[in-house]
Amino acid sequence: PASGDLSGLRILVTAGGTREPIDPVRYIGNRSSGKQGVAVALAAADRGAKVVLLSANIDESVLAEARRREGIRIVPVSTTAELERAAIAAATGAEVIVMAAAVADYRVAEVSEAKIRKEDGGAPTISLVENPDILVGLVDERRPGQVIVGFAAETVESEEELLERGRRKLARKGVDLLAVNAVGWGEGFETEENALVVLDGDGQVAARAAGSKRETAERLLDTVLQDLHAI
């Protein structure tokens, strides 16, 4: 169902989860499947946008449809540093940025050249250093009229807490829209369905969407479109 209401727009979408190597065979990662971000890319392409999809460690089965879709260019990345480089390179050519990827907050301070072995002596201590916040960097370099959307996946006890955490994150990141969703055991990550609350720049609820990740993607893009028109 291509309405074409996003035709002429270039959209950068990041999806999946970054991995930080520990040694040549191990990494620190997260459970993000990339499904929500891929759904945003597919929905945007079907509505006429040109999409660059930065894919962080997404399963081929999840990417399959996007691979076949004209209008989506897939760029594979793995670490946060790779995602940052690719995002900065693609950002200047996009009217809309949707940062759906789960980005590792920390990376390993010294990646071991060789596989760490048990014989090397007991449980290793792994030191971490903070990664740059890619989203904050993109907001700092935002071009006029560009709409930047962040995601916030939170483990929360209540909807109230979800919104409160969302509003704090919104203020910290300076994004135009923040899509907030609850995650946890069996919620959000790795699932087919999602429930999003979209906050606008003032922290007001701009939209609520629940259903398949495709459906929530469509509602999110509706909100982005309203935001673009408002500028």
Ligand code: C5P
């Ligand atoms: O702070 P938190 O990780 O919850 O923020 C989530 C949002 O910020 C997501 O849009 C994510 O892609 C982005 N992010 C980022 N760089 C980081 C951490 C998160 O761009 N280092």
